[in-house]
Amino acid sequence: MKILFRELNSVDKITSIKELSSLLSENRLLKEEQDFLRLIYEREKQGNTLIAPRIAMPHAEGISVRKTSIAIGKSTKLINWNNNQFVEMILLVAINPADEINNEKLIRIIRELGKEEKTVHLIDSTKTNILRELQKI
Numbered sequence: 001m002k003i004l005f006r007e008l009n010s011v012d013k014i015t016s017i018k019e020l021s022s023l024l025s026e027n028r029l030l031k032e033e034q035d036f037l038r039l040i041y042e043r044e045k046q047g048n049t050l051i052a053p054r055i056a057m058p059h060a061e062g063i064s065v066r067k068t069s070i071a072i073g074k075s076t077k078l079i080n081w082n083n084n085q086f087v088e089m090i091l092l093v094a095i096n097p098a099d100e101i102n103n104e105k106l107i108r109i110i111r112e113l114g115k116e117e118k119t120v121h122l123i124d125s126t127k128t129n130i131l132r133e134l135q136k137i
Contacts, residue, residue: 001102002029002069003134005127008090011077017041017058020071020092028066029094035064036094048082051091052119056081057110059093068102069094070109072130089123109137 006023010016025033039060051057071092078086112118122130
């Protein structure tokens with residue numbers, strides 16, 4: 001599974017999602033970026049994607065995704081995610097339903113991120129440590 005990282009310049013939810021979607025697209029992990037964004041926005045309307053204090057995980061599954069992957073964005077500023085709930089880190093997850101091996105790894109990562117000590121550690125980590133931590137899960 002490809003895990004990418006970008007320091008975010010964005011200060012709002014929509015721009016942050018677009019910035020990370022562009023990162024996936026630039027790395028040829030999406031077939032159709034606009035369709036992927038449509039799926040992300042539809043999922044966001046269904047419910048909150050905060051997974052821990054200061055971390056959001058917007059996600060979408062569809063044929064517009066070439067390979068299951070995660071684009072991680074970290075900001076030095078708080079991003080207003082939902083009704084004054086703020087995040088510093090976003091994990092934009094692109095899921096290809098046919099990518100079984102990487103989908104299994106994604107499930108392991110999500111389970112690990114369900115542990116509060118892991119998410120607190122990630123928020124305070126550097127880019128290199130974040131990527132290393134997620135790759136070894």
